[in-house]
Amino acid sequence: MSSKYRTITVTPLSPALGGEISGVDIAAGISDEQFAEMRRAFIDYGVIFLRDQDITPDQHVEFARRWGEINVNRFFHPVDAHPLIAEVRKEPKQKANIGSSWHTDHSYDQVPAMGSILYAREVPSVGGDTLFASMYAAYAALSDGMKQMLGSMNAEHSSRHAFGEVAYVETDLEDLGGRLGNTASATQDSVHPVVIRHPLSGKPALYVNGDFTVRFEGWSKAESQPLLDFLYAHASQHEFTCRFRWQQGSMAMWDNRATQHLALNDYHGERRVMHRITLEGVALGPATA
Numbered sequence: 473m474s475s476k477y478r479t480i481t482v483t484p485l486s487p488a489l490g491g492e493i494s495g496v497d498i499a500a501g502i503s504d505e506q507f508a509e510m511r512r513a514f515i516d517y518g519v520i521f522l523r524d525q526d527i528t529p530d531q532h533v534e535f536a537r538r539w540g541e542i543n544v545n546r547f548f549h550p551v552d553a554h555p556l557i558a559e560v561r562k563e564p565k566q567k568a569n570i571g572s573s574w575h576t577d578h579s580y581d582q583v584p585a586m587g588s589i590l591y592a593r594e595v596p597s598v599g600g601d602t603l604f605a606s607m608y609a610a611y612a613a614l615s616d617g618m619k620q621m622l623g624s625m626n627a628e629h630s631s632r633h634a635f636g637e638v639a640y641v642e643t644d645l646e647d648l649g650g651r652l653g654n655t656a657s658a659t660q661d662s663v664h665p666v667v668i669r670h671p672l673s674g675k676p677a678l679y680v681n682g683d684f685t686v687r688f689e690g691w692s693k694a695e696s697q698p699l700l701d702f703l704y705a706h707a708s709q710h711e712f713t714c715r716f717r718w719q720q721g722s723m724a725m726w727d728n729r730a731t732q733h734l735a736l737n738d739y740h741g742e743r744r745v746m747h748r749i750t751l752e753g754v755a756l757g758p759a760t761a
């Protein structure tokens with residue numbers, strides 16, 4: 473339990489990351505001081521959680537706007553009558569879920585999204601937890617030699633293989649029918665430092681992820697893949713993670729530049745419906761600059 477906050481209480485979920493905030497009721501209104509402390513907790517913990525929030529989609533949008541500009545995801549189905557909110561839904565008859573492997577949202581964009589605010593509307597009786605991993609902890613645990621090499625490297629990221637037509641043909645995305653779409657818009661390519669300086673904390677963080685990173689700049693895919701695979705396995709070690717168990721009315725807000733996340737797909741036959749608002753970020757620079 474941290475005492476550096478006056479208007480909220482933050483309980484860490486694990487030593488690596490994640491803080492559950494209590495003392496906040498979004499529907500009743502958040503004071504400027506509370507908001508400033510939530511923002512500080514977001515920077516300190518990488519991902520923050522709230523429970524028992526009873527909010528409408530409009531209140532979700534209003535809360536998100538307090539953090540910054542909203543980024544509308546190109547591929548997710550929007551919530552009916554709320555085009556700024558993406559729906560993350562799995563129906564009882566569907567097998568695949570959205571986000572089942574470790575990833576960082578929107579790293580394929582040249583200016584990647586800051587993070588997302590995910591709100592639980594309907595959850596399975598058990599299962600459907602979300603795992604988060606700290607990319608600060610992952611970076612810090614690398615050897616000095618690896619840090620030095622990665623510090624001067626960039627990586628290429630893309631949406632093409634993940635959300636384009638090929639993803640529907642070659643992977644299980646067909647089972648996501650009606651929940652992801654717009655394959656023709658999957659044309660984003662970007663290059664980012666492998667180790668970024670976090671724009672809010674100033675700390676170095678590992679910035680490659682299994683869903684969207686394609687290769688290291690100047691390296692072939694065959695050369696890149698063994699080192700990328702090592703980094704993905706390294707970054708998802710249990711001691712760098714925390715795990716959040718959802719209830720209806722729970723909310724998570726994560727920072728894509730400091731974390732990766734994975735939505736567990738262990739609740740077949742039950743429905744899970746989440747509302748996600750993504751926030752605009754800033755261009756990312758290297759930790760070495």
Ligand code: SIN
Nearest residue numbers: 560570571602735746
């Ligand atoms: C996502 O990757 O945005 C989905 C996370 C979740 O459903 O828990």
